[in-house]
Amino acid sequence: MTTQWWRMKKISNKAREPVKAAPQRTCVACRQVKEKRGLLRIVRTPKGVVEIDARGKMDGRGAYVCPAAVCLEKGLKSTNLERTLKCPISPAERERLLKNGKELLKEISG
Numbered sequence: 001m002t003t004q005w006w007r008m009k010k011i012s013n014k015a016r017e018p019v020k021a022a023p024q025r026t027c028v029a030c031r032q033v034k035e036k037r038g039l040l041r042i043v044r045t046p047k048g049v050v051e052i053d054a055r056g057k058m059d060g061r062g063a064y065v066c067p068a069a070v071c072l073e074k075g076l077k078s079t080n081l082e083r084t085l086k087c088p089i090s091p092a093e094r095e096r097l098l099k100n101g102k103e104l105l106k107e108i109s110g
């Protein structure tokens with residue numbers, strides 16, 4: 001009964017650590033880190049077209065924003081998005097994405 005008690009404590013502490021953390025991403029607008037599945041994905045497809053990825057399953061490089069109109073607008077206007085997707089986005093494309101994104105948000109919120 002010399003060192004045994006703290007050894008046991010050490011083991012039980014380790015067992016309490018979370019097994020696997022949910023994947024997290026940063027919103028390009030507000031910079032908050034949130035669970036990936038709770039964010040809206042914007043993807044640059046292999047064809048070079050930027051789309052709102054409603055199901056989060058499209059191929060390509062993705063950026064994430066909160067599913068809120070403020071973050072969507074701010075995110076689409078910011079240069080962070082271009083930097084994250086590594087491609088320029090034209091004003092017309094931003095408009096289209098904003099429109100699509102807002103429609104999607106309406107669907108999500110019911």
Ligand SMILES: [Zn+2]
Pocket residue numbers: 027028029030031032065066071
């Ligand atoms: Zn946000």
